[in-house]
Amino acid sequence: MNTRRIDRGLRRAHLALVPMALVALVCYLGATLWSLRISLSSSRSFPVSDFVGLAQYRRLFSNERWLHSLGNLATYGLLFVAACLVIGWLLAILIEREVRIGGALRLVFLYPYAMSFVATGLVWQWMLNPGLGIQEAVRRWGFSEFRFDWLVDQDHALYTIVIATVWQASGLVMTILLAGMRGIDADIWRAARIDAVPAWRLHLWVIAPMLAAPFATATLLLLTGVAKLYDAVVAMTQGGPGTASEVPTKFIMDHLFGRANIALASAGAAVLVLSALIVMMPLFYARARSNRRNA
Amino acid sequence: MSAQQLMRPSAPRRWYADPARLALLALLVSAALCFLLPLYVMSLTSFKSMEEIRNTSLFALPPQLSFAAWQAAWSSACTGVACEGISAGFWNSVLIVIPSTLIAVGLGALNGYALAFWRLRGAGSLFAVLMIGAFLPIQVMMLPLVRLLAPLHLVGTLTGIIIVHVIFSMPVMTLIFRNYYAALPRELFLAARLDGAGFLYAFLRLMLPMSLPMLAVAAIMQATGVWNDYLLGLVFAGREHLPMTVQLNNLVNTTTGTREYNVDMAATLLTALVPLLIYALAGRWFVRGIAAGSLKA
């Protein structure tokens, strides 16, 4: 009878993956579930193990600030993703066509990505300062009626965050799309040239559809950034003026620490996670399908 | 145009003679200028005195270069309670970045190697959990993590913040290494196994040396990411170890009295200097890292 001789290497491989297992199960899965559990209790400053059902969620959705933050996030998300995709795409096209100059300029468009969200927020906070920033500079040029005080304007504060983060992330989209374009068969470009297809047509109807996978990747990454938006808001507007640029992550953080209502905060976190998953699942799926098709 | 003319590779026409090309170049250059604007403004402002800032336009060059703001930002500006400038934060960030980069990259390579070459039951699903977790907002895991690390006396310590950074960077690190190793010919691994190499030996003598470029890329991504982090540093680093980004925000947004914009900008530049430098020196690999890591999840 053969006793099974255990492969020593396999055993060591299992051992090596223990940290990963711990992190995945305890830190990711465990923490998320624990957070969920707290959201079903009435914990305030400390966790309490009672069970109040969906009470916290009801409170959440009758909270003005929370609802406002959700709306802000939706608006921000739409504008941010759309702007990044379009600008990144246009930049990629321009650089692809002008290989020499474009190559040198590529780093120029990507350097903002190397800066932290905090630095980004602070720089743009400074530039959009009504009294001393762009508005003032343009006025000094003679346009005395020029207004660009969005930073302190309740209705427009959110857009300033869009501007700052789009500046930071477009380079990333450009890089991803460029890499995708480089992967396209060179013969397609030549065929277009022989067929005398105008460039804008080629890019819109032929190339862009072929870039579905990089576009999906870029969108996925951008959406991750949207869900996690925090640093830039704190640095740039602190959620203000008032709650004009409040976002869910800030709401959660404030309630976790400052306002000492961890159950409410956890409920908010759960809602955020759920919406993130809902939005990203189809993209995940689309990418997996396209990967399988290309494999 | 005859077919022959179409077939010939287009002869380089003078750029100033071709209106379409001229327009494109103009577009490209103006876009580049727009992107460079903040950097330009930041630098300018940091060299002006407060008088000059109030009296001249944002875009005007400083009449003379003054380093006073830089000095203040580094050693005397107030970051919350202490007024010792942002230099403390600089060293804290260095102490945080170096170990977390080394550990995270090492673990990522080990995990990627184990996942790519060894068929382990359950590893696939574990990896999937890790990956999904990577896309979730940190706030979900913030409190439980604090509760987990508190009894271990790790909250507010250097070790604690390093561990937290390793935890949150594990998905991306593991992913890029797994993809890299999966693309290598499997026969190299099999040959090493047949020669008697065990798990660790094959990793240290064969796979790790072969992945030097990827190690560089991962290190760049990780170092930049950790340096630029704000939230984790805020919650887990503790007052003695606050990273530069947190101190920067304190410096700028929590001052009482008049704001010194030149000091603010100098401090921002100082904080952004390290990643920008890494980017300037190793930009090519930085780009490669982004493309590689994100394209093949």
Next chain:
Amino acid sequence: MTTPYVRIDHVSKRYGDTVAVNNVSLDINKGEIFCLLGGSGCGKTTLLRMLAGFETPSSGALYIDGQNLADIPPYERPVNMMFQSYALFPHMSVEANISFGLEQERITRPEIKRRVAEILDIVKLGDYAKRKPHQLSGGQRQRVALARALVKRPKLLLLDEPLGALDRKLREHTQFELISIQEKLGVTFVVVTHDQEEAMTLASRVGVMNRGEIVQVGTPRDIYEFPATRFVADFIGSVNLFDGKLSEDEPEFVRVGCPQLPAPVYIDHGMSAPPGADCWVAIRPEKIELGRTAPAGPDNWAHGVVQGIAYLGDMSVYLIRLDSGREVRVTQANRTRKPEEQFKWDESVYLCWDAGSPVVGMG
């Protein structure tokens, strides 16, 4: 009878519904070069992987020198493998590549150096010890791979298409070198290939595989001259195959009537089968003689017209269309330069062969 050195005992391998290896049993003797020959998908590579330990058999057992290999992981088997792509470690020198396996065991440094130098000498790469793989030619890389596989003196060496990546001239040269190295070291080789020339030159015995099964085992000569089945006859070399019916079956001879041949085929050995049974006859092209006059006997001849000629220097290949419409391939060594000996297009010729040449079979 000595116990075989390597024994494959009723081994099968199934992947879901597909059967890659179907109940294969083989005995391989110590010190021989055994070749598994077959087209793609025939199961030879799967069998090789099972010997190496990269796959486990679904049923059956494998033995080397009496030891059952079940559950023994690859690196604990007395087996090593030379991969088709050579799989050399790119960042290590030739020396380091070879000593890699030795460093696992508790051998002193000087001893390792000695063994590496020894094997490099055998494969004639002594001067290249410090080079890296990318600085070597294809043939040299192969020798490094061979040296690395042999330095631990395995009992069995598995080779996966060893000559596939080499060009023609190099291939011939390497074939003989491989044989001489093997003889010197006395290691048992199992070679997997789809190239018959490789198999015929290298192997002391060949196992022909088709669809996961062993179809015939024998020396190259046996396989070529006495194919057991129609498949083997067709697979090895070129052959003329005719369908026919057995008309006479005696202990010393057999007569087969083939509709595509004008005369019956007379073969000088017996076969046990009922008269009237369906069978096939195989005649190799080099065994057929061409002539301008009708042959004497009543059997073993045909008549046709030359349709194509390929002059290959050392021999010529003739494509003859028989009167029955069937095309037949005949090769003839160009032994003289006399023009009368060559045949021309559209020339009418007679074909004949002697009684020992054809092979008759039923499978």
